[in-house]
Amino acid sequence: MELISSAERNQLFESYERVAFHLELRDDYSVPDEDGPFESWLRGDPVDYSYLEPWLELMKQATGGGKTVRRVRIVTEPHTPYIQWEHITTTLNAEAGEDIRWLPRHLVPESMTFPLDGNDWWLFDERLLAVGHFDSEGRVLGSEIIERPGVVGECVRLRDMLWNIAIPHAEYKP
Template sequence: MELISGAERNLLFESFAHDAFHLELRDDYSVPNEEGPYKSWLNGTDYDGAFMVPWTQLMKRVTDSGKTVRRVRVVTEPHAPYIQWEYATTNTNEKAGEFIRWLPRHKLPEDLVFPVAGNDWWLFDSKLLAVGHFDDAGRVLGSEITENPVIVAECSRVRDLLWDMAIPHNEYKP
């Protein structure tokens, strides 16, 4: 399996035409550029969002051009500390133009089987999928790219199902 880096995956935001969708299924992420801000937040330091500037600039550029960027975060309740931090910082994403919804894990349909072995993924224009892979410690290894029509169709179906079920950020009260 060939993996691309986060930077290479981010280049996909420059080439999609209409919609990018991210499914997040983990209750903790070990993202190196977040470690310092996350630890500071855990210690009670105010969050300033400076580490997110490259991402928010990219999202602003993409969404200002008329493209849509959406996320569904499937989360365990009560929230793990990392998810509490994500919740506290989500307004930064939304100010940049992303639409974020939350779905408590216990509200998932019992018969739902997540495609791509339950990994997180980005779906671009219902055509191209970037599947996230993680090591045993939860660190991001990279993304696997596929345009397999069967896998993409299943991810599109799951996207639509979960987007309709999920609660918009401004309405979600954990």
């Protein structure tokens, strides 16, 4: 399996035409850029969110150009400390134009199954998937590009179902 870097995956935001959608299934993300800010937050210290600026600029460019960026975050309740922190920082993502919804894991229909071994994925324009892969400690290894119509179609169907039952960020009260 060939993986692309996060930077290469982010280049997909420059070439998609209409809708990018991210499904997040993990209760913790060990992203190196977030280690310091997350630790500061845990200690109750002021947090420097400047590490987010490149992402937020990318989102502003995409959504400012008329494109849509959506996410559904499926989370366990009660939340892990990471998800508590992520909920707070989501305001920054929303201000940059992302539309984010939350779905408590216990509200996921029992009959629902997640393709791609339960990995997170980005879906671009209902034609291309960037599937996230992680090591045993939760660190991002990279993304696998998948364009097989059957797999993409299953993810489109799942996206639509989840979007309809997930709770908009402004309404989700952990």
